[in-house]
Amino acid sequence: MIEIKNLLPLQELDCQLRDMKRELEDIPARKEEEQTRLQEHKANLGEAEDAMKAEQARIKELELEVQSCRDQIDKYRKQQMVLKSNKEFKAMEIEITNVLTKIRGHEDKELVLMEDVEAARSNVTERRKELEAEEEAVNLDVAELDTRMSGIDAEVSSLEARRAELLGDVPEDMLARYERILQRRDRALVPVEGGICGGCHMKLPPSVAQNILKKADLVSCDHCGRLLYMA
Ligand SMILES: [Zn+2]
Structure with a gap:
């Protein structure tokens, strides 16, 4: 009797x-997404730092130019001391x-550039704060x-132990058929209601209900292959 x-x-x-198990499988990708979020903020900070360094480099260049001007003046002053005529001195x-x-x-x-550097520096500070806040959020999420x-792992272990108990009196061929269908479908077992398959909602021939009630063999839907029982 089946x-x-x-x-x-x-x-x-x-x-x-x-x-x-599906949720478990998704978790590495979700952790990956969290890292991607962080990458964007790291890139923003990097850009802000580069912009600041560029401004600082321009200041450095100007300072070098000023220094070379001052060297030039020193040179002129020395030359001036040995000049003979007043005209040459004035020139x-x-x-x-x-x-x-x-x-x-x-x-x-x-x-002006120093003001730009200040603005660039506060931009860097801002971006760094954003990154730190994001890092904190990402760490929490991860x-x-x-x-x-680990919660799912524990639940899975306890469900699997319970499953082993449930399997105790299920005939092997029935189990194999059930598992095969469940691999492809949302459900392997569906009710017949009003002569309709509860899986694919197709109308079933009247003999199906009779066959189910006979309990002599497993009865499946001709359309979707799911195993049928009377609701
Ligand atoms: Zn069906």
């Missing part, structure tokens, strides 16, 4: 197990004034996923 309904608790448990003085004007120009530019993972 009572396929006896497999319903097993099916319920197998579906739970399947959901849990040299004009050269020196020109270089001094150039220095002032550089220094004005430098002041820890939560790890906790969920």
Whole structure:
């Protein structure tokens, strides 16, 4: 006598197990996504730092130029001391004034650049804070996923132990058929209600109900292959 309904608790448990295993399989990808979130923030910080370094490099360049102007002036002053005529002295003085004007120009530019560097620096600080906040959030999420993972592991073990108990009196061929269907379908066992298959919702011939009630053999739906029982 075949009572396929006896497999319903097993099916319920197998579906739970399947959901849990799917969730487990998804966890590494979800952890990966968390790292991707972090990468974006790291890239933002990197860009901000590069922008700041570029401004700093421009200041350094200007400082070098100012230094070379000052060297030039020193050179002129030394030359001035050995000049004989007043005319030559004055010409040299004009050269020196020109270089001094150039220095002032550089220094004005430098002041503007220093403000830019400050803005760039506070941008870096902002981006770093964002990254740190994100790191904290990611660490929490990852820890939560790890906790969920060990929770599922424990649940899976206990469900599998329960499953072994349920399998005790199920005939092997029946189990094999049930498992084969469950691999391809959401459910392996479905009820017949009003002459309709509960899996694919197709109309079944009247003989199906009779065959189920005879309990002589497993009865499956001709359309979807799921095993049928009377609701
Ligand atoms: Zn069906």
